[in-house]
Amino acid sequence: MDFAGVKLGIVDKETGELTEVEVFVAILGASQLTYVEAVSSQQKEDLIAACENALHYIGGVPAAIVPDNRRAAPLKAAVIKSNKYEPTLNEAFADFADHYGTTILPTRAYRPRDKALPGRRAVEGAVKIVYSRIYAPLRKQVYNSLTELNAAILIALEAHNNQLLRGRNYSRRLQFEEIERSALAPLPILHYEFKKQLHATVMKNGHVCLSVDKHYYSVPYRFIGKKVKLLYSNSVVEAYYHYERIALHKRLKSPYNYSTDKEHLASTHRFVTDxxxxxxxxxxxxxxxxxxxxxxxxxxxxxxxxxxxxxxxxxxxxxxxxxxxxxxxxxxxxxxxxxxxxxxxxxxxxxxxxxxxxxxxxxxxxxxxxxxxxxxxxxx
Structure with a gap:
């Protein structure tokens, strides 16, 4: 998966102002079945939503999702820090992958001479085809919203996936149904809940405050005084320190109350939980x-x-x-x-x-x- 280098645009009906939008592209390795979606930005919220839509479009979960990992310009919403051996993943994107039971497998960090790497070549090839098969028909009309634009993209995308491959008697869609659909894992029942984040310092009693709810959650007492990152959705709250998850709690919105795991606390604090x-x-x-x-x-x-x-x-x-x-x-x-x-x-x-x-x-x-x-x- 990657974002196309050339953006599309939507026009405000009232002002006529043109807003450029990003174009997300994903391709399956064997069948070359392609998914395309216009999104507002390359931020993690839009990336995760587009990835999720891609999984539901193909109707299953692949063993791995492969984002870009170039040193010069890694996909920041997926890979925070590029590295040849162990790139640092964005926590939210890694959490999304965990929800769907798949793996994030960034491409090898490379220099320009590495252009022939097959994983990257597949999506780069898909992007080039998208310019001719998807972009070209869209330029004949003006779109006033992402919904309108994506509806038009879907029509062109279906035509692309159902068109016979050059020199073959089958299309991407037919090849997908024959050799690839059965290799996908089933989709989970529930959609992914995107998590927001904030930073907080662990108090002397071994808790951090989720300020939006004014509720307190415990973390292991050895992190007292440390600054941690909180990721929270409508149902859970997670605490991270240096990209390692150190606590997981059910989210409660009762102000000035504590959610405490006794295993997190030093003995001097455990009386509170009783x-x-x-x-x-x-x-x-x-x-x-x-x-x-x-x-x-x-x-x-x-x-x-x-x-x-x-x-x-x-x-x-x-x-x-x-x-x-x-x-x-x-x-x-x-x-x-x-x-x-x-x-x-x-x-x-x-x-x-x-x-x-x-x-x-x-x-x-x-x-x-x-x-x-x-x-x-x-x-x-």
């Missing part, structure tokens, strides 16, 4: 409904689950230290003032404020009205 909001709420309910309500407020207002869990553990532990009834009273009093944190409960219990009458306490509340206010002791 706790869930439901577990804290169940524990609080076993004490009193007002304690449950206070814990719910803590969970709702904290941005990071780990931060909320520590507060919950501290508050609920007062049931043993001070007694359940005192904790209930402290939560009721804190709820009445709309102040939700561990230090509030601690202060109420240490100063025996849970035992005050409301009328006595109302004028002597020695607490800030907001967490961000430092209080008078800070300035002494």
């Amino acid at each position: 706790w869930t909001p439901d577990r804290f709420l169940e524990w609080a309910s076993s004490i009193h409904e007002d304690v449950r309500l206070y814990i719910l407020k803590i969970l709702d207002r904290k941005q990071h689950p780990e931060q909320a869990y520590r507060s919950c553990i501290g508050i609920l532990s007062f049931a043993k230290k001070a007694g359940e009834q005192r904790l209930i009273s402290a939560c009721q009093r804190a709820l009445s003032y709309g102040i939700y944190n561990y230090k509030t409960i601690q202060t109420i219990l240490e100063k025996n404020m849970d035992q005050y009458e409301d009328s006595l306490f109302a004028d002597e509340l020695p607490m800030p009205k907001h967490d961000n206010i430092r209080g008078e002791d800070y300035y002494q």
Whole structure:
């Protein structure tokens, strides 16, 4: 597969502006059955979509997909870095190949004298034929969209694939049906989900944040402090470090929550995975409904689950230290003032404020009205 050197164009109906578009060309090695499609660019989104359409056009999956690997101009959406022995593949394109159960087999990196390499020669020959068989008929008409242009390309393409080969009594299509279709692997049931990407730094707790969802995913703790690449689709999130996949998670769109693989975490972080909001709420309910309500407020207002869990553990532990009834009273009093944190409960219990009458306490509340206010002791 490759992109043709000569572009086609579509014309805006309203402005008359001409927009050039790329032309993707793929050919099967034995039958020479050809696929052609116009796309907006050579970026990986368009390349992957065109490759997928090519596989569905031929109705199966070949053992390998062969993109260009020239040192001077490798197909960047497929091959990030050209190399004679082990070229570096684009992660998204490699993931696409993995979904379809095929292999990316870039052509050998070469210099101009290598032009006779058969794999490259096949697609280069196909491109030359496309200019005469596909481009020529298209020049008779103006197209206003990619959809219109590709509909016209398909008509010319079918004529090309069904035309008898020179000096033969069979066409590319007939040869494909006879010798090549049976060699293809079946198409998977589901189409490929293209993955978007972003970069993130692994936090000290061994997680990275997928900022579009504000959700946190674990990676092996040895990557703490490293910058990793996240590839994500509608259903999965993958983390890569130096082109190696280090984590795979189901994508969840719940903000400020964690998706954690315990195997990723150092022992000092594993306690976090043993706790869930439901577990804290169940524990609080076993004490009193007002304690449950206070814990719910803590969970709702904290941005990071780990931060909320520590507060919950501290508050609920007062049931043993001070007694359940005192904790209930402290939560009721804190709820009445709309102040939700561990230090509030601690202060109420240490100063025996849970035992005050409301009328006595109302004028002597020695607490800030907001967490961000430092209080008078800070300035002494």
